[in-house]
Structures are given as structure tokens and as C-alpha cells.
Amino acid sequence: MEPLQSMDVVFYFVTDWDRAKKFYGETLGLREVYSTDEGGWAEYDTNTPVRLAIHRTQPGQAVTKGGATAIFTVANADEAKADLEKRGVNFDGKIREIPGIMRLGTFLDPDGNKIQIYQNLSKGS
Numbered sequence: 001m002e003p004l005q006s007m008d009v010v011f012y013f014v015t016d017w018d019r020a021k022k023f024y025g026e027t028l029g030l031r032e033v034y035s036t037d038e039g040g041w042a043e044y045d046t047n048t049p050v051r052l053a054i055h056r057t058q059p060g061q062a063v064t065k066g067g068a069t070a071i072f073t074v075a076n077a078d079e080a081k082a083d084l085e086k087r088g089v090n091f092d093g094k095i096r097e098i099p100g101i102m103r104l105g106t107f108l109d110p111d112g113n114k115i116q117i118y119q120n121l122s123k124g125s
Contacts, residue, residue: 008049008050008051009043009050009052009053010050010051010070011052011054011055012053012054012055012063012068012111013054013055013057013061014056014063014109014111015057015063016111017037017054017056019110020042020054020056020109020111021035021042021054023109024042024052024109027088027089028087029087030045030046031045032044033045033051040055041053041054041055042054046070046072063112063113068113070113070115070116071115071116071117071118072116072117072118073118073119073120074118075119076119077095077117077118077119078095080117080119081117090107092106092108093106097121098121099121100122101122102118102119102120102121102122103118103121104117104119
């Protein structure tokens with residue numbers, strides 16, 4: 001039997017609890033499914049079995065950038081990018097494409113954590 005069964009949650013440490021909750025809930029439009037201000041933990045529905053969570057740092061705790069990357073599937077990368085930009089999200093450039101495979105856009109949350117949007121171009125999907 002394999003020890004790992006499935007992925008449950010991907011989480012990021014955040015330095016500003018209220019700013020992060022606003023970004024994930026309002027700016028990105030993710031539905032909060034659990035939150036505890038006392039524990040500094042919030043989980044968001046991603047329309048998949050995997051939830052995205054944020055975890056408040058302790059005073060003086062630094063956030064290490066460049067860890068995990070959350071990737072969200074979108075129907076159309078250009079439309080999703082335009083919609084998110086209207087909400088104040090700044091992408092790191094143009095949508096990149098691997099012809100016939102995928103289109104990918106990258107942006108950062110307020111703490112510098114990497115998030116991507118992904119459009120599948122493969123014919124089998």
C-alpha cells in the first residue's frame with residue numbers, strides 16, 4: 001500500500017491576515033469553507049478535491065518566497081487574466097504558450113507567493 005493517498009490542502013504563510021483573506025476571498029473570488037482568526041488558518045474551495053489554505057505567520061516570522069505554486073485551471077487564459085487584472089491582480093507578463101499543450105499565466109499574492117492560471121490545449125482533454 002502506498003503511504004500517500006491523495007492531496008488534501010496546499011497552503012501559504014501570509015503576513016497580513018486581513019489583506020490575504022481579502023485577496024483570496026474577494027479578489028480571486030474563492031469561497032471560504034473554513035476559517036479561524038484565533039488559529040490564523042483559512043481554507044478555500046477550489047472546485048476540486050484540493051483546498052487552498054492560508055496560515056497567518058507568528059510575529060517576527062518571515063515568509064519564505066518561492067515554495068509551492070497553486071495552479072488553477074481556466075477555460076480561457078486571456079479572459080481569466082483580463083478578469084483578474086480588473087480585480088487588481090498583476091501578472092508577471094504575457095500568457096505563455098506551449099503550442100497544442102497549454103497556456104500559462106503567473107501572478108503573486110500580496111506576500112509574494114506564486115499562483116498560476118492554466119488553460120489545457122491538449123486535444124484529449
